[in-house]
Amino acid sequence: MRNKAYCLVLWMLLMLLATTLLGDPDVVITQVTIPTTLPSTQPVVGMQTTVPTFQTEPVPVPTEPALPMISVEPEWAQFPPFDIDFELLSAFRTSSGFFSQDGFELRLQQNLLPLAAIGTLFSLNGATPTLLNFGADIEKVLSGDVNLSAIANSDFHFGHTVDNFGIGVFMKSDVDSLLFLPEWVAQTIAGKIPPANNVYDFSGSVIDIHVSAGIFAALKFDYFQVAGEIGMYTPILTSHFNTTANLVSNGAVYAGTATVDGLLYSSADLGALDLFTIPHTLLTSGGWKADLSVLIGKEKTLAGFSVSNIPITAAKLNYIAPWDLNFEASSLSATPTMTTTEKLIWTPAAHTYRIKTVIAGFVNVPFSEVGFFQLHGKWRPLSGTDIGGMLNFFITDGFSLMGDFTYNTSGFYDYSVGLGFYGEKTRTNIDIGIGSRRFFDYATLTSPRISISSSASY
Numbered sequence: 018m019r020n021k022a023y024c025l026v027l028w029m030l031l032m033l034l035a036t037t038l039l040g041d042p043d044v045v046i047t048q049v050t051i052p053t054t055l056p057s058t059q060p061v062v063g064m065q066t067t068v069p070t071f072q073t074e075p076v077p078v079p080t081e082p083a084l085p086m087i088s089v090e091p092e093w094a095q096f097p098p099f100d101i102d103f104e105l106l107s108a109f110r111t112s113s114g115f116f117s118q119d120g121f122e123l124r125l126q127q128n129l130l131p132l133a134a135i136g137t138l139f140s141l142n143g144a145t146p147t148l149l150n151f152g153a154d155i156e157k158v159l160s161g162d163v164n165l166s167a168i169a170n171s172d173f174h175f176g177h178t179v180d181n182f183g184i185g186v187f188m189k190s191d192v193d194s195l196l197f198l199p200e201w202v203a204q205t206i207a208g209k210i211p212p213a214n215n216v217y218d219f220s221g222s223v224i225d226i227h228v229s230a231g232i233f234a235a236l237k238f239d240y241f242q243v244a245g246e247i248g249m250y251t252p253i254l255t256s257h258f259n260t261t262a263n264l265v266s267n268g269a270v271y272a273g274t275a276t277v278d279g280l281l282y283s284s285a286d287l288g289a290l291d292l293f294t295i296p297h298t299l300l301t302s303g304g305w306k307a308d309l310s311v312l313i314g315k316e317k318t319l320a321g322f323s324v325s326n327i328p329i330t331a332a333k334l335n336y337i338a339p340w341d342l343n344f345e346a347s348s349l350s351a352t353p354t355m356t357t358t359e360k361l362i363w364t365p366a367a368h369t370y371r372i373k374t375v376i377a378g379f380v381n382v383p384f385s386e387v388g389f390f391q392l393h394g395k396w397r398p399l400s401g402t403d404i405g406g407m408l409n410f411f412i413t414d415g416f417s418l419m420g421d422f423t424y425n426t427s428g429f430y431d432y433s434v435g436l437g438f439y440g441e442k443t444r445t446n447i448d449i450g451i452g453s454r455r456f457f458d459y460a461t462l463t464s465p466r467i468s469i470s471s472s473a474s475y
Contacts, residue, residue: 024119027033041284057414079293086113090398099165101470102377103377104120104314105174106242106248106311106321108474109237110242111430111474112178112183113474114174115175116472116473116474117175117475119173119174119470119473121169121467121468121469122170122466123168123169123467124464124465125167125303125464126167126242126425126427126464127165127166127463127464128158128161128163128461130151132462132465133154137238138404139446148206148467156207157460158461160452160454161454162197163195164276164454165195166193167448168400170188172188173187173348176233181238182235183236183244187232187233189229190226190229191228191229192226193397195223196223196377198260198262199215201215201264202273205353211264211271212268212270213266214264215261216251216263216421218261218290220258222399223258224254224399225254225256225399226251226253227332228299229248230299232246232248233245233247239315240313242311243309243311244309244310245307246307247306249304249306250299251285251295252332253284253336255288256340258278258280259275262344269350270347273344273347274343277340277341278341279339280337282299282336282368283335283336284303284336286335287336287338288446289361300381301335303333304328304329304332304333306327307327307329308323308324311404314381316402317383317389320374324375325374325377326372327373327374331371332370333367333370334370335366337363337368338363338364338382339358340358344363375396375397381395387410388411390409391407391408392405393405393423401426402425402426404424405421406421409437415440416436416437416439418434419435419448420434420438425452430456430457432451432453433448434447435447435449435468436448442473443474445473447469450465450467451465452465
């Protein structure tokens with residue numbers, strides 16, 4: 018009997034070895050129970066054994082790595098706005114601690130000179146030229162009344178988020194401007210004969226530059242985020258111009274004069290600026306203002322609006338400087354003549370200034386998990402209203418492409434393209450563009466634009 022038991026044990030060990038070496042690779046033997054002795058308390062009838070017990074588990078089959086795809090709901094897919102006025106809430110929305118945001122935008126709108134001639138306007142063989150040196154260039158892009166404007170703004174925010182509440186500090190600067198001149202002025206500089214009589218009169222501001230600084234607070238809710246800012250502002254440069262222009266022409270003989278009697282105002286003596294002038298003026302002569310912005314949307318931002326530069330109290334204008342321009346053109350003279358104030362002389366003054374409100378808004382229309390269309394608009398008191406549309410595509414989990422078309426009611430069409438770069442805690446958007454006075458007219462592409470914004474969480 019003992020010999021039979023030994024034989025049985027040997028047979029089962031051989032079977033175990035064979036199963037391990039030749040068996041199904043998806044089957045793993047995790048436990049085997051083999052008796053070494055037969056029960057002695059029960060009568061033996063023939064041969065009694067304990068059947069081995071096998072427990073099997075499937076072996077995980079390795080799979081090929083998935084192709085790179087965009088996440089269904091990536092954290093950064095918050096549909097960034099075209100306008101940097103909304104960058105504070107865009108940064109606050111995804112922050113959970115310290116965060117910062119900064120942005121810069123610059124746009125020049127003009128239909129007087131081609132881009133190649135702008136750089137030489139301020140330096141020509143060591144001398145300072147006037148527009149009279151650019152008659153041939155002006156003729157290339159001449160398109161209606163002359164429109165000269167510069168639009169720029171920058172901002173910086175630094176704050177901290179606790180749960181759904183954020184607080185921090187901000188600094189901002191804004192430039193808005195618009196100067197019109199009748200078309201015949203440019204025509205005579207370009208050597209053309211104005212075809213008909215013209216009378217032009219204007220009275221008002223043509224430039225507004227100010228800086229501000231203060232604190233902000235922001236709140237997150239399920240379906241929207243809201244931020245309020247309050248701080249002090251001071252005007253760096255503002256103005257009041259009286260412009261008159263008269264032309265008499267029969268299409269062959271003409272005579273015209275244009276005059277600009279302007280007064281420039283500032284809270285500081287711009288002829289004696291140093292590092293501390295603006296901060297000191299902000300604290301001693303500044304007024305108070307408020308900003309409000311809202312983003313709507315739970316998982317993705319669907320809309321937003323902002324009201325900036327809401328005046329609370331007036332600021333002081335402590336200095337004034339006159340600026341004049343006289344222009345004369347006649348068919349009896351070979352070239353027009355133009356004289357301007359050569360040097361600004363700032364003298365003390367006592368005036369007040371109230372900041373001008375700016376309104377902006379946008380609506381997003383998602384058409385896939387990786388793309389959206391944005392309709393956006395912005396109203397500024399001097400340079401007019403922007404109305405535009407933007408397409409944005411997220412190419413991967415860290416990169417996006419943007420294309421935008423915007424029309425400004427002062428008469429310019431802007432075309433922009435941009436790139437977005439996204440990290441785990443950072444975001445950067447860069448877009449550049451160019452504007453034309455006529456719709457998709459290559460000859461009148463004269464107005465450059467650039468915008469840069471970024472944010473980071475710490």
